[in-house]
Amino acid sequence: xxLDRYLALAQKNGGAQIKLIAGRKIVVSTSQGDREAxxxxxxxxxxxxxxxxxxxDPAKAQLKAGRAQWQATIxxxxxxxxxxxxxxxxxxxxxxxxxxxxxPAAPAGPPPAPSHAPPPPQVEAHGGGDHPEVYxxxxxxxxxxxxxxxxxxxxxxxxxxxxxxxxxKASDLHISADAPPKLxxxxxxxxxxxxxxxxxxxxEHILWSIGPERNREEFKRxxxxxxxxxMPGFARYRCNWFMDRKGxxxxxxxxxxxxxxxxxxxxxxxxxxxxxxxxGLVLVTGPTGSGKSTTLCAMIxxxxxxxxxxxxxxxxxxxxxxxxxxxxxxxxxxxxxxxGFKDALRAALREDPDIVLVGxxxxxxxxxxxxxxxxxxxxxFGTLHTSSAxxxxxxxxxxxxxxxxxxxxxxxxxxxKGVVSQMLCKKIGxxxxxxxxxxxxxxxxxxxxxxAKVFQIPSAMQTGKKYGMVLMNEVLLDLVKxxxxxxxxxxxxxxxxxxxxxxxxxxxxIDTSWAPQEQSPGGAQ
Numbered sequence: 001x002x003l004d005r006y007l008a009l010a011q012k013n014g015g016a017q018i019k020l021i022a023g024r025k026i027v028v029s030t031s032q033g034d035r036e037a038x039x040x041x042x043x044x045x046x047x048x049x050x051x052x053x054x055x056x057d058p059a060k061a062q063l064k065a066g067r068a069q070w071q072a073t074i075x076x077x078x079x080x081x082x083x084x085x086x087x088x089x090x091x092x093x094x095x096x097x098x099x100x101x102x103x104p105a106a107p108a109g110p111p112p113a114p115s116h117a118p119p120p121p122q123v124e125a126h127g128g129g130d131h132p133e134v135y136x137x138x139x140x141x142x143x144x145x146x147x148x149x150x151x152x153x154x155x156x157x158x159x160x161x162x163x164x165x166x167x168x169k170a171s172d173l174h175i176s177a178d179a180p181p182k183l184x185x186x187x188x189x190x191x192x193x194x195x196x197x198x199x200x201x202x203x204e205h206i207l208w209s210i211g212p213e214r215n216r217e218e219f220k221r222x223x224x225x226x227x228x229x230x231m232p233g234f235a236r237y238r239c240n241w242f243m244d245r246k247g248x249x250x251x252x253x254x255x256x257x258x259x260x261x262x263x264x265x266x267x268x269x270x271x272x273x274x275x276x277x278x279x280g281l282v283l284v285t286g287p288t289g290s291g292k293s294t295t296l297c298a299m300i301x302x303x304x305x306x307x308x309x310x311x312x313x314x315x316x317x318x319x320x321x322x323x324x325x326x327x328x329x330x331x332x333x334x335x336x337x338x339x340g341f342k343d344a345l346r347a348a349l350r351e352d353p354d355i356v357l358v359g360x361x362x363x364x365x366x367x368x369x370x371x372x373x374x375x376x377x378x379x380x381f382g383t384l385h386t387s388s389a390x391x392x393x394x395x396x397x398x399x400x401x402x403x404x405x406x407x408x409x410x411x412x413x414x415x416x417k418g419v420v421s422q423m424l425c426k427k428i429g430x431x432x433x434x435x436x437x438x439x440x441x442x443x444x445x446x447x448x449x450x451x452a453k454v455f456q457i458p459s460a461m462q463t464g465k466k467y468g469m470v471l472m473n474e475v476l477l478d479l480v481k482x483x484x485x486x487x488x489x490x491x492x493x494x495x496x497x498x499x500x501x502x503x504x505x506x507x508x509x510i511d512t513s514w515a516p517q518e519q520s521p522g523g524a525q
Contacts, residue, residue: 003050003095006037007077011097020093022047023232047091054082090233154209159231164192165254166235169431171289172253173237177203177246184289187426200247207241207250214336215241228317228333233257238319253289255319260294262302267295270440270468271420275303280417280441281374283361285386290423291434292383293319293359299381300357303327309354314344316359327355334359341366345373358382364399371396371408374415387496388472389419389439390457393449413449417441421472423494425479425486433485435494437472440464473501481508489514 006018010028019027022044026037042050054072055063059082062068067085074080081096161181165173170183170190177200181192198206208216215225223243229252230236236255241248262272274282282299284292297320300311304325311327316334323329330351338344341358342365348356361367361382374380386392393412400408419439424432439445439457442464448456461469476491488510495501505512 003054003080004074004077007074007080007095007097009037011077015097017094017096020047020050020091020095021232022091044091047093051082051084051093054080059084087233154206157206158210161192161195162229162231162237162252162254163234165252170254172251174249174251175203175207176244176249186430186432187424203250204248207248210239211241218335219243226317226335228255228319236319236321238317255293259301259320259322260298262298265295265298265434267298267302268436268438268468271299271418271436271438272302274418275299276307277379277417279374279377279379279415281371281380281382281412281415282418282420283382283384283392283416284420284422285384285389285392286422287385287387292422295420295422295434295436296357296381296383297322300329300355303355304329307354310352311355311357312344312348312351312353313357314338314341314348314359315357316341319359342369345369349373349376349378353378355379355381367396367399368408371411371415375411386421389421389437389461390454392419392421392439393454393457397454409450409452413446416446416449423472425476425494426490427485428487433479435472435475435479435491436470437475438468438470440467440469442467442469473497473504476501477504477508480505480510488512 003018006026006028010016010018013028015029017029019029020042021027022042024036025039025041028035028037054070054074055068056070059068059070063084063086067083069081069083071079071081077097079098082093083096084091084093086092161173161175164170165183168183168185170185172184174182174184174189175198176182178197180195180197182189183192184190210229211219211225212227215227219225219241225241227239228236229239235257238253238255240251242250262275274280284296286292300313300322303309303311304322304327306326308326309328311322311329313322313329313331314334315331317336318331318333322331332338332344334340334344338347341360341362345356345358345366346369356370356373356378358366358370358380359382361370361384370380370382384392384395386395393416396412397405397408418441421437421439422434425435427433439461442460444460444464445457448454448460458471461471473495476486476495479486480488480491488505492498492501492505492515502512502515505515
């Protein structure tokens with residue numbers, strides 16, 4: 001691999017530069033737009049080896065500080081200006097022919113922004129404070145590589161907003177017509193300072209710019225669509241487009257490029273033991289935005305590091321990306337690699353899996369196939385939107401017609417090995433912490449499911465602490481009283497059984513002067 005080959009290719013095709021980004025293929029800029037060159041992705045080491053012969057000692061010293069620019073003569077193309085910059089820990093280099101300015105050139109003919117759309121504020125990124133990085137859009141914010149005709153103006157604005165999410169450590173970005181972009185930060189919706197309200201046309205313009213063609217067609221048919229977007233070296237984003245009364249809108253959730261391990265999350269020994277089961281059904285439940293995907297990702301990563309098996313994941317869209325470690329992992333995206341969860345789950349039985357991850361158990365047929373898959377000797381992980389471990393059992397059984405419920409109780413009692421029900425609580429001083437309720441599929445729990453005595457599961461969980469079981473109120477009390485990282489009022493707002501939690505607070509001498517005075521014993525508020 002040599003620079004002169006790619007520089008000559010760019011020159012031959014009327015281009016001005018090539019781009020080198022660690023983790024990506026070499027990109028050749030021509031008069032027809034940017035094109036990825038054939039070959040493997042550049043590693044940080046191979047990129048440094050390419051540019052090292054051209055660098056002077058002052059340039060090397062400058063690059064250590066984050067940015068450097070220098071010139072060199074490269075036969076047969078002549079003078080080349082190199083601009084190297086480290087962005088989010090990733091080395092980016094632009095090699096401009098003829099000593100020309102090294103600012104990235106946009107592909108020819110991108111659709112112009114609507115004439116009435118207000119331009120983004122041209123303000124430098126600033127540091128300090130609670131939100132250390134707020135980015136404003138110009139062409140220099142673009143991180144990715146885009147096909148001919150890509151709308152780089154819209155892409156630049158979206159990627160500026162995506163970078164701002166990371167700078168704020170926000171979980172979600174909300175874009176709606178007639179409102180400035182907003183972030184969900186520590187559970188609250190906050191407006192990004194410096195961004196004006198976006199008109200319906202401007203909102204559609206920037207949202208449309210990052211969507212794959214398949215999702216654009218789906219949105220035209222259904223007025224909503226889900227997909228994933230990746231900024232190399234930065235993060236992945238789970239994207240949703242929707243239509244409301246004011247026009248097109250979008251919600252984007254950041255998916256960190258680095259997987260949080262089970263050890264970093266502090267998952268209990270009992271939860272990690274579920275990862276070594278030969279077969280069974282393990283469910284992670286909770287409301288939207290409660291961190292279910294992060295917990296499942298940590299468990300899959302733990303399996304990947306400690307077992308030698310075949311893992312198939314079925315997701316909509318793909319979120320965390322797993323590389324093969326000890327396991328072979330195949331990740332399939334609904335809509336792109338398969339028609340639906342039930343189709344992929346049925347097909348998985350012929351694909352020799354040991355572990356199957358079902359991103360969402362949305363319908364009766366998917367639930368039924370998941371239980372059957374667990375019964376036939378596979379370990380199945382799945383998610384449901386339920387508020388507690390006992391209610392998860394009820395939700396599964398209630399999905400089936402009454403004439404099938406007895407059979408499903410028997411199947412579920414034998415296959416259900418664990419339920420993790422979780423929510424996120426605001427931490428004192430900022431940030432959020434997960435609270436995990438854990439149900440382990442012991443023989444006594446299986447018997448209660450089989451005999452339709454689900455209402456007795458909370459009592460069995462209280463007496464099953466030696467197996468690692470814990471109720472949500474016990475977790476919330478621990479976060480308030482012992483760990484002292486969550487306010488009592490915050491825990492109360494997140495609790496399902498509020499009256500019992502309030503009684504526990506008073507019993508343990510925790511101030512409850514903020515709480516309602518009248519509570520119905522044992523009931524939820």
